[in-house]
Amino acid sequence: MFLKMFLICLIISPIFLHIRIRCKTILHILLLSNILFMWMTRYHKRLLFIRIVQEGLTSEELDLVKRYVFIYPMYQIGIVPAYNLHILWVIDVSQVYFESDEVYACIVTCGGLCPGLNTVIREIVYSLYYMYGVKRVLGIDGGYRGFYAKNTIALTPKGVNDIHKRGGTVLGTSRGGHDTSKIVDSIQDRGINQVYIIGGDGTQKGASVIYEEVRRRGLKVVVAGIPKTIDNDIPVIDRSFGFDTAVEEAQRAINAAHVEAESSENCIGLVKLMGRYSGFIAMYATLASRDVDCCLIPESPFYLEGHGGLFEYIETRLKENGHMVIVIAEGAGQDLLAESIRSATQQDASGNKLLQDVGLWLSQKIKDHFAKEKKMPINLKYIDPTYMIRAVPSNASDNVYCTLLAQSCVHGAMAGYTGYTSGLVNGRQTYIPFYRIIEKQHHVVITDRMWARLLSSTNQPSFMNPKDVIEDKKEEELLTQIVNEDKKEEELPTKIPDISTEDNLVKKEIAA
Ligand SMILES: Nc1ncnc2c1ncn2[C@@H]1O[C@H](COP(=O)(O)OP(=O)(O)OP(=O)(O)O)[C@@H](O)[C@H]1O
Ligand SMILES: O=P(O)(O)OC[C@H]1O[C@](O)(CO)[C@@H](O)[C@@H]1O
Numbered sequence: 001m002f003l004k005m006f007l008i009c010l011i012i013s014p015i016f017l018h019i020r021i022r023c024k025t026i027l028h029i030l031l032l033s034n035i036l037f038m039w040m041t042r043y044h045k046r047l048l049f050i051r052i053v054q055e056g057l058t059s060e061e062l063d064l065v066k067r068y069v070f071i072y073p074m075y076q077i078g079i080v081p082a083y084n085l086h087i088l089w090v091i092d093v094s095q096v097y098f099e100s101d102e103v104y105a106c107i108v109t110c111g112g113l114c115p116g117l118n119t120v121i122r123e124i125v126y127s128l129y130y131m132y133g134v135k136r137v138l139g140i141d142g143g144y145r146g147f148y149a150k151n152t153i154a155l156t157p158k159g160v161n162d163i164h165k166r167g168g169t170v171l172g173t174s175r176g177g178h179d180t181s182k183i184v185d186s187i188q189d190r191g192i193n194q195v196y197i198i199g200g201d202g203t204q205k206g207a208s209v210i211y212e213e214v215r216r217r218g219l220k221v222v223v224a225g226i227p228k229t230i231d232n233d234i235p236v237i238d239r240s241f242g243f244d245t246a247v248e249e250a251q252r253a254i255n256a257a258h259v260e261a262e263s264s265e266n267c268i269g270l271v272k273l274m275g276r277y278s279g280f281i282a283m284y285a286t287l288a289s290r291d292v293d294c295c296l297i298p299e300s301p302f303y304l305e306g307h308g309g310l311f312e313y314i315e316t317r318l319k320e321n322g323h324m325v326i327v328i329a330e331g332a333g334q335d336l337l338a339e340s341i342r343s344a345t346q347q348d349a350s351g352n353k354l355l356q357d358v359g360l361w362l363s364q365k366i367k368d369h370f371a372k373e374k375k376m377p378i379n380l381k382y383i384d385p386t387y388m389i390r391a392v393p394s395n396a397s398d399n400v401y402c403t404l405l406a407q408s409c410v411h412g413a414m415a416g417y418t419g420y421t422s423g424l425v426n427g428r429q430t431y432i433p434f435y436r437i438i439e440k441q442h443h444v445v446i447t448d449r450m451w452a453r454l455l456s457s458t459n460q461p462s463f464m465n466p467k468d469v470i471e472d473k474k475e476e477e478l479l480t481q482i483v484n485e486d487k488k489e490e491e492l493p494t495k496i497p498d499i500s501t502e503d504n505l506v507k508k509e510i511a512a
């Protein structure tokens with residue numbers, strides 16, 4: 001009976017998806033069949049995909065899927081549509097939507113550098129050429145503005161064969177210059193029908209706008225993204241490519257800082273790492289290294305002076321160990337900097353806030369404090385490896401990851417899917433609709449286990465704000481007062497013994 005109903009619903013569900021009736025039961029059965037049997041047909045998948053990408057799910061539907069995610073924890077992932085789509089990557093070459101000679105693909109890289117960019121470019125070109133027989137692949141020079149203001153580069157397997165061994169991007173990159181209509185005009189004029197966009201959160205927002213414009217114009221053009229950022233600030237996905245390499249490279253700087261610190265008396269090695277709003281590199285590099293005594297990230301506020309502050313901690317560590325290593329993410333302590341350095345907020349060409357150099361600022365503050373306040377001679381070695389870290393070629397693990405992302409992205413495009421970013425979610429290759437990728441940034445959650453692990457590994461203070469400490473103390477005092485008063489009240493009856501109680505009668509007898 002169940003199987004019958006199930007089969008009937010499987011047959012009729014495309015009709016519902018087609019005519020876009022939001023029916024909970026149909027989605028229910030589709031998901032159930034997907035989860036239990038893993039045999040949604042390609043037709044179902046495509047329809048569901050189009051539905052998810054173009055319309056999104058209602059909150060009711062989302063709740064429904066979350067229930068399944070809860071029931072089947074082995075498939076548990078944070079973002080629901082990604083779950084449904086993870087199976088889409090298994091696409092048979094015979095099911096391709098595009099004829100090989102009809103495809104004219106282009107690749108663009110935008111935003112800051114990141115290890116692995118060249119590997120992704122190489123693998124897209126290789127996949128198109130050797131898996132799908134696509135011979136026309138164009139490189140867009142210098143980011144989004146390259147679509148309308150620069151030359152293009154013809155990409156062939158021979159030309160890109162060795163590029164993965166180099167850092168940076170052979171296509172060049174840039175910030176700003178995203179002019180949607182000019183970009184789509186250029187795509188249309190050149191007859192491009194597959195656009196591969198590699199970049200961070202800003203780039204994916206740009207890709208999403210291009211996708212919308214392509215749809216509005218009714219063009220048969222695939223717009224697909226591959227998430228890139230060493231900051232690891234893109235949500236939904238397990239991690240962005242290049243992050244692993246960045247953490248590994250950061251180890252070298254931390255190691256150097258440790259060697260320096262160990263070699264002189266009262267020496268502090270201070271390392272600044274990238275991470276505008278997300279302190280993932282700093283956190284993972286600290287956890288990996290174990291030589292770090294203190295890690296400061298944008299998500300966890302800290303303060304310098306007074307009880308529980310950074311200066312006090314430095315003094316303790318120096319007295320205990322004679323040296324220490326501090327890692328600071330570039331976005332950490334920006335509120336403190338803003339207090340001491342009054343400057344107008346500046347932005348880069350993409351509209352990202354330009355940060356003050358927290359490494360230099362903190363170095364000076366520490367030096368001043370120990371020279372003037374403490375009269376304690378210290379040595380401070382400041383290392384800023386930030387641009388060195390992101391300019392290296394990707395390591396083995398990132399190289400493999402880049403290959404998976406690129407190949408998966410090409411499979412999706414060749415099968416005719418569009419409006420997605422290719423990414424790994426809970427270890428599974430997924431196609432994530434743009435709107436999910438761009439809705440928020442990924443941050444370190446300081447109440448989560450990973451940050452707790454770091455705190456216990458470094459043994460650093462949690463740096464509660466002094467105001468909070470004072471408030472906490474006041475609250476504590478008030479609480480003690482109340483408890484004491486309560487105690488006094490509790491003590492009263494024992495001071496005036498109730499002779500009628502059994503206990504007192506016994507006591508009286510003993511006394512007698
Ligand atoms: N909201 C947006 N809409 C359209 N285009 C955008 C948007 N935000 C950024 N872009 C464009 O995306 C490109 C890259 O953006 P950005 O400089 O912020 O880097 P990113 O992709 O976030 O990478 P990263 O921050 O990791 O270096 C730029 O060309 C920028 O103009
Ligand atoms: O100096 P640029 O190239 O603008 O890039 C700096 C920014 O790029 C990032 O590395 C992200 O790609 C940030 O961590 C950093 O703030």
Ligand SMILES: [Mg+2]
Nearest residue numbers: 111200201202
């Ligand atoms: Mg960004």
